[in-house]
Amino acid sequence: MVFPLLDRDSELVALQRAADRAAAGQGGVVVVAGGPGAGKSRLLDEARALSHRAGLQVLSARGVELEHEHPYGIVRQLFEAALLGPEQAPWLVGPAAAASTVFTPETEQEAAPFATLGGLRWLTANAAAEGPLALLVDDLHWADPPSLHFLHYLVRRLDGLAVLLVLGGRPGAADELGEAATSILRPAPLGPDAVVQLTRELLETRPSERFAASCRRATGGNPLLLVELLRALRAEGVVPDDAHVDVIDHIGPSAVARIVLVRLRHLPGDALPVAHAIAVLGTGVVTSLVAELAELEEAAVVEAVASLVEADVIDARPPLGFVHPIVRDAVYREVAPDGRDRSHARAAELLRARAAAPDQVGAHLLLAAPRGLRWAVDTLRAAADDAARRGAVETAVTFLRRALAERPTDADVELLLRVGLTEAAVDPGAAVAHLDAARRAARDPGSRARVGELVARLLVFTDPPAAIAAARQARAELPAGGSPASLLALERYAGRFSGIAAAPDPAPEPGSAGGRTLMAVQAWDRALNGGSAEECVALAAGALRLDEPAATQEVVDRTPLLTAMIASTVLLFADDPRAQGFWDAWHAEAVRAGRAQAIIAGHVWQGWTQLRLGRLADAEASLRAALEGPRAWGPGTKSPPAHALSLLAEVLLHRGDLPGARTALDRIPKEVSPDTEGVLLCRCAELRLRTTEGRYAEALGIVDVTGARLRTVVNPAWARWRSVHAEALAQLGREEEAIAAASEELELARRWGTPGPVGRALSLLGVLEDRLDLLEEAVETTRDPFARLEHAGALLALGGAVRRRRRPSAARAILRDAHDLAVACGADVVARTARDELAAAGGRPRPVAGLGAPSLTPSERRVAELAASGRGNQDIARQLHVSPKTVEVHLTTSYRKLGIRTRRELASALGEPVASEG
Ligand SMILES: Nc1ncnc2c1ncn2[C@@H]1O[C@H](COP(=O)(O)OP(=O)(O)OP(=O)(O)O)[C@@H](O)[C@H]1O
Ligand SMILES: [Mg+2]
Structure with missing residues (x-):
């Protein structure tokens, strides 16, 4: 039964406006947030209708409690019918192809999660290119995590797409997305008139004033509670007049659950067990399955369903399900926990016997206690494999952890490894624990050493002492003839990074990959320890093999993140111009392969380069992009890297934004060890901030407290603090000490060169x-x-x-x-x-010339630079994760600002700021 929509005038206006804008080519996000039964889904229904009327093509999906681990379930609901149906919409072409694994995980490989996100955005763009699009997603609170990540990714990149997103859900999930929304609608409780009207609709009589007021009081105006209350009153044949007000008071302000359950108990025989079975099965419910689970004849089930439909508990329309998720919830929770556990275990068995998809069986296993079943482990692993091949890492992790729980006593090395390696992308802490367990369980020393190295790598930044211990142990277990180079490199790097005594310093070993990591670490070590830029550049260039002709692509393909990061950082602060070329190629590869962590490292690196080149607006944009966090970058990117925060603070200080610098420094995660290099850089930035604020005594206090560790920082190109210290000293009248500090920095700077x-x-x-x-x-x-x-x-x-x-x-x-x-x-x-x-x-x-290269915004400049380097618009759009239309707009504006007409003039126009008149 559908009731007229009441009390939602302003919401309808907002939705209409958003739909009209989308129809005119301008996308937007409307979030509908509210508690259970507030009327969110109803508003989404209205959004659907008015989107249709505005000429948008509408795709919709909703979260379902039991499909929380259905890999990319929401995304598949949105697009699958169009992509795989008879029409086979050609939306997976071009860069969108990276998302095809979501729909057809045919490869044996795992998909790269971040590449998948980018691909999905392109899929959306392709769909919208055929005509403005509305994507409606309801019940976000049950959306599967990978799809949720996509939505977060998409709402931040709607620029230039004719896509209206309408997202409904309970406050937590919805509000998080609301941060990036055009508008947030919060459906209010229904007013007195609306309650009167709704009562008249449902009870077919106009209620008395007192009766309506009493209904409103009992339900707080919550539409769902009202509807359920009125249904119960109708079932009882109550007349809505003053004489019957006490019936409502008798029901009292109880929740839907009680009202529904009261109604259920009045139904004949098998209605209750059938309702329970349907609630447990949740989705994809068919009569025969309900019969088996409830241990009833099919005919009895059919009869019970009919009475449940009659009572407005089960929806009259197929597939078999409840009239409202909250009604399902009420029925579900009515069964005792151990009964639910047994039912889910049995449901898993039944579905498996029917050859249901592994994730469908797995969804029930997740809700049942482990029973030590081999088939359950296999099913959960199959579900995890499928999720991983679709790029849904978090879902894969959930299934794998459950698989592990199914056999808690059996130390299955291979399963532990699989869990740890999968977790590495989303939960490094747990990954370390599982990998370490795998290492301990492994029989031969060779495997133990290999797994030990993985552990050390994961720990290098978060827990350097533990990384050192892991690397040492792996070195001890290394079989005869194995090269210890990469383990030594890890040990030294972690040591240097955390200010702990380092490992022995072996001779450079340029041949192997491990040897090259070692050279990179040595370059860094020397750079921070008083070496010259010249000698460090030689080592870093060797690590990246920059001198080998035409090797760039191959080097890029084979250089691990750690080596690339360390060596190119040395090149960067040694002002070596080759750093940029290497990093560009490496970054392009990271984008292609969809490695979010590497792309973020690239942004930080880019920001630092821009700071050194004195392009502060660009530097700020790059660093902010890197620091946007997991919502923008997908799972596994947790705490912001401390060195990126210190760089941002530095940039903001140059720009005169003191509060911004303070906020950046306050974001340093508490769990990071205070002795690490990154935190030390933040101390330097802190020192500078206090000095800039004129809080000189406090600035000196920082040096007093951290002095010993600060004094180990001898390269002012990496982190300068002595000259800042000198400034503070001078301000306090301690001239001689100030001059000594500044002179020391000068000497150290000359040594670096x-x-x-x-x-x-x-x-x-x-x-x-x-x-x-x-x-x-x-x-x-x-x-x-x-x-x-x-x-x-x-x-x-x-x-x-x-x-x-x-x-x-x-x-x-x-x-x-x-x-x-x-x-x-x-x-x-x-x-x-x-x-x-x-x-x-x-x-x-x-008079400052208004135009010229400095007047470009950071995004305009980035687009213009890529265009100047010969890239096409499509290519630029793909690299920057924006639409080709955005690229066009940026280029047009840039041409105008630069006073040029053709692409060929770009490079020289960008070179130097346009000279201003004297
Ligand atoms: N403004 C309204 N006027 C009339 N009826 C409404 C209104 N809003 C909601 N309803 C009715 O109230 C019931 C609950 O609303 P709805 O399903 O939209 O709530 P919801 O917020 O989506 O709940 P949930 O949190 O469980 O998803 C539905 O039967 C719906 O038709
Ligand atoms: Mg709803």
Whole structure:
């Protein structure tokens, strides 16, 4: 029975507006959030109808409690009919092909989860390219986790797609998605008039005022409770007048469960057991299955179902199911837990006998206690395999853990390994525990060593001491002739990373992959320990084999994340221009293979490069993208990496955003060991923040507390703190100590040898000692693309010193350069100080040219740069995870800002900021 929609005027307006916008090509997200029975599904029904009327093609899906582990269940509900039906919609072409495994997991391989997400977005884009699209998903709180990840991914990347997403669910799940929504609708309780109207509909008599008010009080205006209450009253034949108000009060403000159960108990004989069986089976219910589970004749089941339909408990329309999920829930919970356990175990058996899909059988096994059954282990593993081949890692993990529980005493090495390796992507902590159990259970030392190395790799960043222990043990078990290089590399890296005494330092071993990891670690080790940029670059380039002709692609394919990250980081802070080329190729490969962790590392790396090149707006965008977290990047990306947070804080300090820097530093996860390199970088950023805020004494306090560990940081290109410390000391009048600290940094910077840090230390020392020669040297030293920020700072310092020597016209020229460069970099703090200095010198900044490369937004610049490198629009769209239309828009705007007409002019237009007039 459908009742007229009551009290939802504003919601309908919002939905209509969103549908019209989508029909006009502009997508949006509407989230409908509310508690049980608040009227969410009803609003989604309305959304469906008005989307149809607005000319959208509508695809819909809903979460079902028992299908929580159906891999990509929601996504398949949305698209499967169109893709695999008779029409075979051609939506899996181009980059969308990466998602085909979701629908047909035919390969033997596991799908890469992040590539799958990207592919699914393209599938959505392809579908919307045929005409504006509405995707409706209800009951998000039961959606399977991989599909939920896709929705989170999609709502952040709807830009340029004619797709309306309407998502309904209970507050927790819905609100999380609501963060990125265009609007959130929260259906309110029904008002007095609506209650009167609904009562009249259901009881076919106009209720008395008191009767209606009493109904409203008993249900709080919750539509579902009202409907159920009225159904119960109708079943009892109650007349809605003042004389019968006490009947409602007698039922009281009870929940649906009680009302439904009261109704159920009035039904004849087999209705109750049949309702129970249907509730346990949940989905895909057929009469014969219900009969077997309830141990009844089929004829009896048919009869019972008829009475349940009559009583508005079971839906009249097939397939067999309840009128409302809450009614199912009430019936389900009425069975005692051990009864439910037995029923699910039996349901699993029955479904298996009928050759049902492994995940369908598995769904029931998940709800039943382990019984030590071989077939159950096999079924759960089959369900996990299927999930993994569809790219649904979290689902695979759930099934595998349950498989493990089925045989708790049997140390099955192979199963433990499988669980651990699958978990590595989503729950590294649990992965380590399972892999370690597998290692202990393994018989031959060779396997133990191999698994030990996996454990060490997983622990390198999160628990360096444990990583060292694991690597040492694996080294001890290494069979004769096996190379210890990669284990030694892990040991040394973890040691250096956490400030623990490192492993022996063997000779470089360029041949093997392990040997190359070792070279990368040695490069890093030297770089942080007082080596020169030159010698470290040689080692890092060897690790990446950059000198071998035309080997890039092969190197990229075969360089593990750790080696690539370490070696290219060294190249980066040694200002080696080859770093960019290597990283671009490596990043493209990571995108192709869909390795989220690697893509995130790429963003961090990119952000750092941009910071060093003095492109602060771009740097901020890259780092924020990296830090967006698991909702944007999929499972397994948990706490934000500390070094990325410190870089972001650094960028924001340059930009004058102190509160932003504070927020970034406050996000450092508490569980990370305070001695790790990443946290140490954050301490340096903290020191800088306090100094910038003028809290000098507190800044010195940080050095006092962390001093010993800070003093081990000797490379100012990696992390500078001595000069900041010097600034704070100077502000507190401790000039001599300040000069000593700045001089020490200068010496260390010279030892490393790149221009930026040398120039920065020179500037500071020049200011502290008020020496023009040092300031001039700083300006000369920093004429380098990797030292633009330092150059702006040096010009500012020099200009100020010249002004104070009463040479205002010379000072003005220098300060204008400082100002323009700072503006081009987006370094607002230097720009502002330069303006003040200029004013003091009796001048004004040159009018800033509004256009030119610096005026591009970060996204425009990224698109323009890719176009300049010869990429096509489709290709760019794929790499940046945006639509081709977005790419076009960005390019058009960029051409206009750059004052060019063709793609060929892009490269030179992007090269340098357009000169402003003097
Ligand atoms: N505004 C309304 N006017 C009239 N009837 C309504 C209204 N909203 C909901 N109903 C009716 O109330 C009942 C419960 O509503 P609905 O199923 O939409 O709730 P829900 O929020 O989706 O519940 P759940 O949390 O269980 O998914 C349905 O029978 C529905 O038709
Ligand atoms: Mg609902």
